[in-house]
Every structure is written in structure tokens, then in C-alpha cells.
Amino acid sequence: MVGLSRRGFLKASGATALLLNTSHARANEAADVIVLGAGLAGLHAALQLADAGASVIVLEAKERAGGRVQTLFDLPGIPEAGGTQLSSNYRRFVGLAERFEIPLMEDSPMQRDGAPELYVAMRGQSVLPDQWAGHPLNPFDGPLANLPPWALPFAAMGRDNPLPEIASWRDPDFAEWDKPVSEHLGWTSEQLRLGFGINPGYGASAYSQSTLMWFQIMKAIAAPGGRLLTVDGGNQRVPNAMAAALGDRVRYGRAARHIESDADGVVVRTMDGSTYRGRDCVITLPTSALRTVDIDPAPPRLQQRGIRSLPYNRVVRAYFVPERRYWEEDGLPPSIWSDSYAGRIFALRGGGGTEITMMQSFITGRAAELLDRMPQSDAMALIQAEIEHVRPAARGALRPVAYVSWGNDPYAGGAYACWAPGQISAFADAVSQPHGRLTFAGEHTAVRARGIEGALESAERAVREVSARN
Ligand SMILES: Cc1cc2nc3c(=O)[nH]c(=O)nc-3n(C[C@H](O)[C@H](O)[C@H](O)COP(=O)(O)OP(=O)(O)OC[C@H]3O[C@@H](n4cnc5c(N)ncnc54)[C@H](O)[C@@H]3O)c2cc1C
Incomplete structure (x- = not known):
């Protein structure tokens, strides 16, 4: 529990009741705190506020909880569509899984029984991991030449990190590093394209990503003791359990449209015309x-x-059920890192089993930008054609079953915040500052953790801010 005074809330609730009596005409529901968004940040904030005795209403635009954590429960192997990889260092998330008695499992997606799962398919050629060093498509010399493309950003940005600790990325003393990755590395354009332009984990190219953001990522990844975890039965089980604990305090299908506030309170109007009045409002929407x-x-x-x-x-994720074990026909590893519009094609083994239950195309960067401009059925057909082109053995073997675009989701607008050069020093602090009775949370406002754990960290800071005001 984060320094929240139950007495403070109960005392303040009385004040809210008075306030509501006078302005009741505009609000059709009221609570001490209105929380916007039932993703991890919103649910964690609401649970803590409720545990401390505050009345809360959570307004969620979608018909489900979890936000950018979404499990496709109906598909074979129950694949993830949103936040996937968890670390044992995610102590808040692990704590919530324990609270709701949801088991976590070890995860290791890149290899199986010590054998590589992934090979490179570039410019019409298939290159196995042990052929990559010295291959004509590999533009590196020296130690980086031994690394597959997906390991390059981490190796390159893991060196010479000036941050003494993770939170220092927000310290103005390090603003000089808030410059493009391309400038920091001084690589050739071919090297930059391979490391940061094809299947990028962040942004679309080395020119559009802040070096300082990478230093924070590397500090977070380098924290000792981190093992990859996954939730048994799907990551969304955790936010689902949090939402269930909040019961009918979570209102689905309520997209906030307008937020009005003064010194006494906040009124949120949703798309369907309802209004909700609170003394405080915690906004967890991605910007x-x-x-x-x-x-x-x-x-x-x-x-x-x-x-x-x-x-x-x-990010676009497209899912295909393999109807033949085509990887046994051509003898190549089942997963592919490609420079095509199919991006990375991962063989998924659901529930920690050994059988491949799903092929998932994970597409980012410029390829995702193009797919996001196409009708979904055309995009799905293009991805399938690209897989079959890269890997002829897959022809006729893949049955398309699901397509998720995070960029085209109006309530997400993308997968996670990717700070562009100059933005951290310009407004990283400003974006999460309280504005009167509005408090801002969500993954993009976290300082020490990232992604899923960052969302939870931000909720705890938001609850401290609300508490301090009351
Ligand atoms: C494809 C993908 C892969 C990822 N991989 C990882 C990973 O491996 N590891 C990791 O740690 N993180 C990962 N992440 C990031 C992680 O999932 C997010 O950082 C985290 O879930 C964000 O939580 P949040 O509560 O801040 O925001 P959200 O989950 O986005 O919650 C915000 C909520 O607000 C709702 N909302 C939006 N607009 C409105 C409105 N107007 N009114 C009311 N409600 C609204 C949304 O529907 C949503 O439920 C990934 C994300 C994606 C999409």
C-alpha cells in the first residue's frame, strides 16, 4: 500500500457529498475518484484507492479490462495480442498474480531445447544462425558480426551507458544523450536499417528513437535476476481478476470525451452522454x-x-493455425526473422506445451505503418502471401484466424510510448504533472519500470498524488 490515509479519504468523501449536492444537476453518478481506463494502471490505482476507503468509478471505453494486455482466449494455445513478456523483476505484477492466485510460468520464446527457433529471411535468402557471421547480407565486422539482427540493438545500446541508475534518464544532466540513436552509433545506413529499421522494437528507425530512451531500456533489462515469465492461461487473467475485484465499479463501453475540472472537483462526460463527477480524476489513457x-x-x-x-x-499481430508441420518438410527452424511485410513469424507453443499451436506474424515499424493503411482483409492476405513467398513450404498450410492492429485501435493508438529525440528533455516530466485535480498515470509516465510494470508503477505514484491532495 502506498502511503494513503484511509482517514483522509473518508474525511474528504464528506466534502464531496456536499459538493455533489450543489452541482448534482450535471452529474448522473459520483465517486471520490473517477479513474479513466481499465488497463493495468487504472485498475491498480482503483484497487488501491478502494482498499484505502475511497469510492471509485472506473470508466473504460472497451467492453473488456486489460487495455494493452489482451489474451486471445478463444484461439488455440491462447496467444497474447498485447503485452507478452514479463520479467521476474516485475515485482508489482508478480505480487498481483500472487494476490489473485494466478500461476506464472517460465518462458523462453527464442529457443527450444537449446536449438535456435529463429532464422533470418532477407532479400529472398534464408540464413541459418550459424551462417550469419560472415554472410554477405551481414554488414558488420568484429563482435557485432556474430550477433543475429534481433540482438543488435541490445548489444549496441548496452555499451557505454552513462546512466548511474535507471531513474537518471529523466535527470537534465543526461539531456545530451536525448539525441537520435543514428547519431550516437555512427553506423552506416545499412547497419542502422538492420539493427533499428527492420522489425524495430521501438519507433520506425534509428533516426526517430532517443538514445536516452534506449539507455533507460538497457538499465531496466540489465537489472539482475530477471527471468522471462508468462501467466499460465494468459496475461489478461491478471487485469481480469483486478476488474472482477472492483465489480460494478468498472463501467465498460464508457469512452471519456470531455473532462472539466475546477478547484472542487472533476466532471467527465462520456461518448454516450453520461456524466460522472469526482473530487479527483486519475487519467491512465495513453497520450x-x-x-x-x-x-x-x-x-x-x-x-x-x-x-x-x-x-x-x-504493431500488427496476425495469427495463423498451421494445418501441416511445414517446418518439418523444409527442415528450417519454425520461426523466421524476415525483412518482408510479414515481419517476424513466431511459432507459438501454447500453455508451455511442446506442440506448435499457432504461427504469429509480429509486424512493427514501416511495414506496420503500411498495413495500417490497408483494409484488414487485404492486410491479412498480404501477410500470408509474404510468409508463403519467404517460405514456400508454408503454401496452403496456414489458416488465418485473427488480426490485431494496435496502431489502428482508437483507444490505444499504438503499443507503447517511443520517445523521439529531444522529447524526454522537453516534456517527459511535464506530461505526467498533475493539472489541478487531474492526475496522469499510465506506462508512458513511469520513471523506473517499463511496459506492464511501468503501468503499475505509475498507478502507485498517481495514488500518492491523489492522497496528498486530500
Ligand atoms: C503488442 C504489444 C506488445 C507489448 N509487449 C510488452 C512486453 O512484452 N512487456 C511489457 O512489459 N509490456 C509490453 N507491452 C506494453 C504494455 O502492455 C503496456 O505498457 C501496458 O499494458 C500499458 O498499461 P496502461 O494501463 O498504462 O495503458 P492501457 O493498457 O492502454 O490502458 C488504458 C485503458 O484506457 C482505455 N481508454 C482509452 N481511451 C479511453 C477513453 N477515451 N475513455 C475511457 N477509456 C479509454 C483503453 O481501452 C485501455 O483499457 C506491449 C504492448 C503491446 C500492445
């Missing part, structure tokens, strides 16, 4: 979704700039 919500009075200029311009990573 890519918050851009479409009116905030009155408007936040300070720098905060607005952050809300308007912080980029999010486009």
Missing part, C-alpha cells in the same frame, strides 16, 4: 488516446505538447 479527449481548462502548453506528440509504436 495517443488522450489526444481525442477535451480537457477544460487545458493543461499547460508543454504538457499539451507531450499529449499531442509523444509517438507510439505501431
Whole structure:
């Protein structure tokens, strides 16, 4: 529990009741705190506030909880569509899984029984991991030549990290590193394309990613003792259990459209015309979704700039059931790292089993940008054609079953925040500053953790801020 005074909340609830009596005409429901978003940040904040005795209403635009954590429960092997890899260092997430008695399992997606799962398919050629060093398609000399393309960003950005500790990425003393990765590395354009342009984990190219963001990522990854974990039965089980604990305090299908606040409280109007009044409001929407919500009075200029311009990573995930074991026909590893519009094609073994239950195309960067401009059925057909082109043995063997675009999801706007050069020093602090009775949380406001754990970290900070105001 994060320094929240139950007495403080109960005392303040009385004040809210008075306030509500006078302005009741505009609100059709009221609570001490209105939380926007039932992703991990919103649910964690709401649970802590409720545990401390506050009344809460969580407004969620979609018909489900979890936000960018989404498990496709109906598909064979129950694959993830959103946040996938968990670390044993995610102590808040692990704690929530324990609280709700949801088991976690060890995960190791890149290899099976010590054998590589992934090979490179580039410019019409298939290159096995042991053929990559010295291959004509490999533009590196020296130690980097021994690394497969997917390991390059981590090896390159893991060196010469000036941050003494993870939170230092927000310290103005390190602002000189808030420059493009391309400038920091000084690689050739072919090297940059391979390391940061094809299947990028962040942004779309080395020119659009901040070196400082990478230093924070590397500090987070380098924390000792981190083992890869996954939730038995799907990651979304955890937010689902959190939402179930909150019961009917979570309202689905309620997309916030307008937020009005003054010194006494906040009124949120949703797309369906309902209004919700609270003494405080915790906003956990990614800035890519918050851009479409009116905030009155408007936040300070720098905060607005952050809300308007912080980029999010486009990700498309397409799922195919393999109807033949075509990887046994051509003898290549089942998963592919390709430079095609099919991106990375991962063989998934559901539930920690040994059988491949699904092939998943994970597409990012410029390829995802192009797919996001196409009708979904055309995009799915293109991905399948690309897989079959890269790997002829797969012809006729893949049955398309699901397609998820995070970039085209109006309530996500992308997978996660990807700080562009200059943005961290310009507005990383401003974007998460309280604005009157509005408190901002969500993955993009976290300082020490990233992704799933970052969302939870941000919720705890938000609850501390609300508590301090009351
Ligand atoms: C494809 C993908 C892969 C990822 N991989 C990883 C990974 O391996 N490891 C990791 O740690 N993280 C990963 N992440 C990131 C991680 O999932 C997110 O950082 C985290 O879930 C964000 O939680 P949040 O609560 O901050 O935001 P969200 O989960 O986005 O929650 C915000 C909620 O607000 C709702 N909302 C939006 N607009 C409105 C509105 N107007 N009114 C009301 N509600 C609204 C949304 O529907 C959503 O439920 C991945 C994400 C994606 C998409």
C-alpha cells in the first residue's frame, strides 16, 4: 500500500457529498475518484484507492479490462495480442498474480531445447544462425558480426551507458544523450536499417528513437535476476481478476470525451452522454488516446505538447493455425526473422506445451505503418502471401484466424510510448504533472519500470498524488 490515509479519504468523501449536492444537476453518478481506463494502471490505482476507503468509478471505453494486455482466449494455445513478456523483476505484477492466485510460468520464446527457433529471411535468402557471421547480407565486422539482427540493438545500446541508475534518464544532466540513436552509433545506413529499421522494437528507425530512451531500456533489462515469465492461461487473467475485484465499479463501453475540472472537483462526460463527477480524476489513457479527449481548462502548453506528440509504436499481430508441420518438410527452424511485410513469424507453443499451436506474424515499424493503411482483409492476405513467398513450404498450410492492429485501435493508438529525440528533455516530466485535480498515470509516465510494470508503477505514484491532495 502506498502511503494513503484511509482517514483522509473518508474525511474528504464528506466534502464531496456536499459538493455533489450543489452541482448534482450535471452529474448522473459520483465517486471520490473517477479513474479513466481499465488497463493495468487504472485498475491498480482503483484497487488501491478502494482498499484505502475511497469510492471509485472506473470508466473504460472497451467492453473488456486489460487495455494493452489482451489474451486471445478463444484461439488455440491462447496467444497474447498485447503485452507478452514479463520479467521476474516485475515485482508489482508478480505480487498481483500472487494476490489473485494466478500461476506464472517460465518462458523462453527464442529457443527450444537449446536449438535456435529463429532464422533470418532477407532479400529472398534464408540464413541459418550459424551462417550469419560472415554472410554477405551481414554488414558488420568484429563482435557485432556474430550477433543475429534481433540482438543488435541490445548489444549496441548496452555499451557505454552513462546512466548511474535507471531513474537518471529523466535527470537534465543526461539531456545530451536525448539525441537520435543514428547519431550516437555512427553506423552506416545499412547497419542502422538492420539493427533499428527492420522489425524495430521501438519507433520506425534509428533516426526517430532517443538514445536516452534506449539507455533507460538497457538499465531496466540489465537489472539482475530477471527471468522471462508468462501467466499460465494468459496475461489478461491478471487485469481480469483486478476488474472482477472492483465489480460494478468498472463501467465498460464508457469512452471519456470531455473532462472539466475546477478547484472542487472533476466532471467527465462520456461518448454516450453520461456524466460522472469526482473530487479527483486519475487519467491512465495513453497520450495517443488522450489526444481525442477535451480537457477544460487545458493543461499547460508543454504538457499539451507531450499529449499531442509523444509517438507510439505501431504493431500488427496476425495469427495463423498451421494445418501441416511445414517446418518439418523444409527442415528450417519454425520461426523466421524476415525483412518482408510479414515481419517476424513466431511459432507459438501454447500453455508451455511442446506442440506448435499457432504461427504469429509480429509486424512493427514501416511495414506496420503500411498495413495500417490497408483494409484488414487485404492486410491479412498480404501477410500470408509474404510468409508463403519467404517460405514456400508454408503454401496452403496456414489458416488465418485473427488480426490485431494496435496502431489502428482508437483507444490505444499504438503499443507503447517511443520517445523521439529531444522529447524526454522537453516534456517527459511535464506530461505526467498533475493539472489541478487531474492526475496522469499510465506506462508512458513511469520513471523506473517499463511496459506492464511501468503501468503499475505509475498507478502507485498517481495514488500518492491523489492522497496528498486530500
Ligand atoms: C503488442 C504489444 C506488445 C507489448 N509487449 C510488452 C512486453 O512484452 N512487456 C511489457 O512489459 N509490456 C509490453 N507491452 C506494453 C504494455 O502492455 C503496456 O505498457 C501496458 O499494458 C500499458 O498499461 P496502461 O494501463 O498504462 O495503458 P492501457 O493498457 O492502454 O490502458 C488504458 C485503458 O484506457 C482505455 N481508454 C482509452 N481511451 C479511453 C477513453 N477515451 N475513455 C475511457 N477509456 C479509454 C483503453 O481501452 C485501455 O483499457 C506491449 C504492448 C503491446 C500492445
